[in-house]
Amino acid sequence: MAIKGVLFDFSGTLFRIESTESWLRAVLAEADVTLSEAELVRTAEQLEAAGALAGGALPEDPLPDDLAALWAVRDCSAEAHRAAYTALSRRVPLPAARLHDALYDRHMTPAAWRPYPDTAEVLGALRERGVAVGVVSNIGWDLRPVFRAHGVDPYVDAYVLSYEHGVQKPDTRLFAMACDALGVAPQDTLMVGDSRPADGGAADLGCAVHFVDHRPVAERPDALRPVLGLIG
Known part of the structure; x- marks a missing residue:
């Protein structure tokens, strides 16, 4: 055949996709937000464990029921996809709330x-x-x-x-x-x-x-x- x-x-x-650390560095630089090197590395590790980078690692911990239900259908619509991944990102403290959407937006760029x-x-x-x-x-x-x-x-x-x-x-x-x-x-x-x-x-x-x-x-x-x- x-x-x-x-x-x-x-x-x-x-x-x-780029590494989680590269992803975070790019967003912080674009937003003009500074973290110490130790804080940056620790935050990148937490984001990776949370599974917040689409195309990267899967979440390490079980998800709460509402997020698990959204996760199961995350690829069925643009709205579900953004909601799922920004919800995962928000499980990690960031210096500014706007960074969660900025992280999501970064992963859709060709540079990522x-x-x-x-x-x-x-x-x-x-x-x-x-x-x-x-x-x-x-x-x-x-x-x-x-x-x-x-x-x-x-x-x-x-x-x-x-x-x-x-x-x-x-x-x-x-x-x-x-x-x-x-x-x-x-x-x-x-x-x-x-x-x-x-x-x-x-x-x-x-x-x-x-x-x-x-x-x-x-x-x-x-x-x-x-x-x-x-x-x-």
């Missing part, structure tokens, strides 16, 4: 994201081979500017984002929308992602699935390249 279309997850697959070293290479090779490419992401905001800013948008034929459809992975409806957008049958499609619970849902639709590890950019130079060997 020849693969005619490849669907990619975004965070942890094609791109990686880096493509993996082989992202452009693999997407470009798929385009050269005539393989359709889609991005299927559980997310609460428009990631297209990130792809444009990093020069890889020309390689993507369709974006299917959970918040735009009110459906999040592993629901097979999201993968079906992506296959339809590419004009490729699920049986001729490969889904590439870092989450077995979420991205593995594509297998229930009949797609082949390939997983990569969600690791820092410097630690994962070529995990996407094997995808090219899976294209018959």
Whole structure:
């Protein structure tokens, strides 16, 4: 069977969010707020433990019932996504209340994201081979500017984002929308992602699935390249 279309997850697959410390430093600098180095490092550690950075670590502690319910559907709308992550951020004391929204806003900027070293290479090779490419992401905001800013948008034929459809992975409806957008049958499609619970849902639709590890950019130079060997 020849693969005619490849669907990619975004965070942890094609791109990686900056570190929690880098995220906090950027927001404090923009807001002209100063913390001592020790305070900054401690606050970054607390934010990471809280799971406040979307695309970063998951919350370490059990969430209260109301926040747990919001967390479960956070990727179904822009409003739920912002509410969930700013609620997590607010579990950590910050020097000014406005910083919680500023942190959320920062994570949506292209500067907060880096493509993996082989992202452009693999997407470009798929385009050269005539393989359709889609991005299927559980997310609460428009990631297209990130792809444009990093020069890889020309390689993507369709974006299917959970918040735009009110459906999040592993629901097979999201993968079906992506296959339809590419004009490729699920049986001729490969889904590439870092989450077995979420991205593995594509297998229930009949797609082949390939997983990569969600690791820092410097630690994962070529995990996407094997995808090219899976294209018959």
